[in-house]
Amino acid sequence: MKPVLSVSQLTMDFGGLRAIDHIDLEVRAGEIVALIGPNGAGKTTFFNCITGIYTPTGGDMLLAAPGEGGPVRLNGLKPNKVTENGMARTFQNIRLFPNMTVLENVMIGRHCRLHSGIPGAIFRPPANRREEKQIVEDSYRMLEKIGLTGYVNEFAKNLPYGAQRRLEIARALATEPFILLLDEPAAGMNAQETKELDELIVRIREQEKVSILLIEHDMKLVMSLSDRIYVVDYGKRIAEGAPEAIKNDPAVIKAYLGEDIDA
Amino acid sequence: MMTFQEIKKSFLAAIWFMFLTFPIMVIKVNTIEKTIEWHWWRMAAVGLGAFGLSFLWRYLIRRKEAGKRKAEVGGEDKQTLVQRLLSNPRFYLPGLIATAVMVVAFPFVFSLYQTNIMITALIYVVVGLGLNIVVGLAGLLDLGYVAFYAVGAYSYALLNVHFGVSFWMALPIGAALAFLFGILLGFPVLRLRGDYLAIVTLGFGEIIRLVLENWNEFSFGPSGIANIPKPGLFGIDLNLQQSTTFIYFLMIALALMTIFVVRRLQDSRIGRAWIALREDEVACQAMGIDKTRTKLSAFALGATWAGMGGVVFAAKTTFINPTSFTIWESIIILCVVVLGGMGSIVGVIIGAMILILLPEYLRAFSEYRMLIFGVILVLMMVFRPGGIISDVRRTYKFEGLGNKTENKSQ
Ligand SMILES: Nc1ncnc2c1ncn2[C@@H]1O[C@H](COP(=O)(O)OP(=O)(O)O)[C@@H](O)[C@H]1O
Ligand SMILES: [Mg+2]
Numbered sequence: 308m309k310p311v312l313s314v315s316q317l318t319m320d321f322g323g324l325r326a327i328d329h330i331d332l333e334v335r336a337g338e339i340v341a342l343i344g345p346n347g348a349g350k351t352t353f354f355n356c357i358t359g360i361y362t363p364t365g366g367d368m369l370l371a372a373p374g375e376g377g378p379v380r381l382n383g384l385k386p387n388k389v390t391e392n393g394m395a396r397t398f399q400n401i402r403l404f405p406n407m408t409v410l411e412n413v414m415i416g417r418h419c420r421l422h423s424g425i426p427g428a429i430f431r432p433p434a435n436r437r438e439e440k441q442i443v444e445d446s447y448r449m450l451e452k453i454g455l456t457g458y459v460n461e462f463a464k465n466l467p468y469g470a471q472r473r474l475e476i477a478r479a480l481a482t483e484p485f486i487l488l489l490d491e492p493a494a495g496m497n498a499q500e501t502k503e504l505d506e507l508i509v510r511i512r513e514q515e516k517v518s519i520l521l522i523e524h525d526m527k528l529v530m531s532l533s534d535r536i537y538v539v540d541y542g543k544r545i546a547e548g549a550p551e552a553i554k555n556d557p558a559v560i561k562a563y564l565g566e567d568i569d570a
Numbered sequence: 571m572m573t574f575q576e577i578k579k580s581f582l583a584a585i586w587f588m589f590l591t592f593p594i595m596v597i598k599v600n601t602i603e604k605t606i607e608w609h610w611w612r613m614a615a616v617g618l619g620a621f622g623l624s625f626l627w628r629y630l631i632r633r634k635e636a637g638k639r640k641a642e643v644g645g646e647d648k649q650t651l652v653q654r655l656l657s658n659p660r661f662y663l664p665g666l667i668a669t670a671v672m673v674v675a676f677p678f679v680f681s682l683y684q685t686n687i688m689i690t691a692l693i694y695v696v697v698g699l700g701l702n703i704v705v706g707l708a709g710l711l712d713l714g715y716v717a718f719y720a721v722g723a724y725s726y727a728l729l730n731v732h733f734g735v736s737f738w739m740a741l742p743i744g745a746a747l748a749f750l751f752g753i754l755l756g757f758p759v760l761r762l763r764g765d766y767l768a769i770v771t772l773g774f775g776e777i778i779r780l781v782l783e784n785w786n787e788f789s790f791g792p793s794g795i796a797n798i799p800k801p802g803l804f805g806i807d808l809n810l811q812q813s814t815t816f817i818y819f820l821m822i823a824l825a826l827m828t829i830f831v832v833r834r835l836q837d838s839r840i841g842r843a844w845i846a847l848r849e850d851e852v853a854c855q856a857m858g859i860d861k862t863r864t865k866l867s868a869f870a871l872g873a874t875w876a877g878m879g880g881v882v883f884a885a886k887t888t889f890i891n892p893t894s895f896t897i898w899e900s901i902i903i904l905c906v907v908v909l910g911g912m913g914s915i916v917g918v919i920i921g922a923m924i925l926i927l928l929p930e931y932l933r934a935f936s937e938y939r940m941l942i943f944g945v946i947l948v949l950m951m952v953f954r955p956g957g958i959i960s961d962v963r964r965t966y967k968f969e970g971l972g973n974k975t976e977n978k979s980q
Contacts, residue, residue: 360856411842419857
């Protein structure tokens, strides 16, 4: 399988602090890969670097749509360009548009795939009307897939926590990515919600044909979902492999000393 | 409730006010006889007044709190009378017709003076709706907005002086120039947000004014430009009364066009992007929205309306100089938007009417005019922080595939 995302020697310094230290990482088409590590290990920073929110100090990041031509170099691209190129993400601390409805949140995700500009908005030619109608329909269909149609006209800020997390996923999927980055999607969810999330992630991999890179602390979820796992600690990659191998890796056990990795 | 606590609070407030106002209210130095007069009775009046008002104040605050709690418990959005009227078709249509009749009859019923004030108010409606795009929708606090108003006014005045360009030519040119300036001034402030943006735009506004004031060869400096022609109507000669009426209807047309365009922009792909940008800049970008383009388009489109307003302003007053474009003007326009209700079109219209008409009709109170004005603003912000019409944005209400309906008009 050819990699859709390949990161090599990524390094990120904040002043004197090296938050990411020469990390290599690869995600192949159709894979679910987990990125784990103790708090402050640099996982979120890794996401911010590859999505263009931070400019990394060093390293290379390549994104390649499955089946199509050559890879795109992500270094120096703005976040919206990264998304346009097919990599979408969610945030650890939910970042929805609180005063927009659930439907509108997803409609924003469609933005980068459409074109109508200022004249179109003012004169509303038929092409523009069609496009607007299409946005609404596509967004609604996306909500159907994620199971949020019950909230379609609610303001995002009024949703229960678990639903907000899922809405972030729906919004990201609306940008038509081929790789989806999830930053602690199960954080704050109860057991039932986590189980549903597990199923949802498996389902969207099949239906939407996306690869998934996820940061997660819930080891049960990570072990059941992932094809491969990367472990980072203090910005360094300390292990990589299949879930079984990771569970028994001495370096990982040492990093997680005191925390229950078998959970 | 008149508990002991309450009385104590009011008593302390009264003492505090007596202390604060002591130097200005009580002591009066008679410079001729070199004596000091003590107006103790004034102190008593201040004390009693503060004592009474503090009860009223706390009563109002309590009522507001109670209202808020009720709204939270009920889960319903609180709607004002105006909003209910606007969303009820039974009142909506007759209301619309009545307004239309009033608008058409206005210049024929009222005096020239009144019509002129109304024209000013309408200019503020247009300019306020433009600023509403920048502040209300895109969430960019722009304190130098008056610069674009100046660009519009000066483009007409200068083009007319040098090249004899007519009003009708100048209107689109002024709008286009303001649009360009919007992009030009937008670029350097793209990275800024909130307070920083406010300060830098304030600086830009002042720079433009200072340039106009000091670059005599270009802008005729502080003496300004006089004898700017009023808009022509197919070369027909109009007397003062007629031409004022004409400008009035022109402004009505411009205001209607502005409302139409702003509404459509609001409900479009671009409008949604503006709102998303206001809500969360990082998430907005991460969802594939080009921050630079979106911000610049908000800045430039907002500026366009200011430019048009400026052209009409120059034509209406027939004389402009830099003192018409001070920071105070920016603040008034911002107040129109904030007081009316950020993001709401009807709100901005009402805000403009109140803010422009109120000081005019308060002229009777001469020097207390600005004081009353200030007090009203403060009270508004305390009791209705969302503005007169707090933003009940039309949202996309989804009722099954294939038909999109929208709730609530504004
Ligand atoms: N913008 C920033 N400026 C300075 N330090 C940062 C910044 N973002 C993250 N860090 C630091 O980088 C380290 C990694 O943080 P983070 O990536 O959030 O960890 P994780 O997501 O693995 O819990 C932490 O020590 C954090 O304090
Ligand atoms: Mg994190």
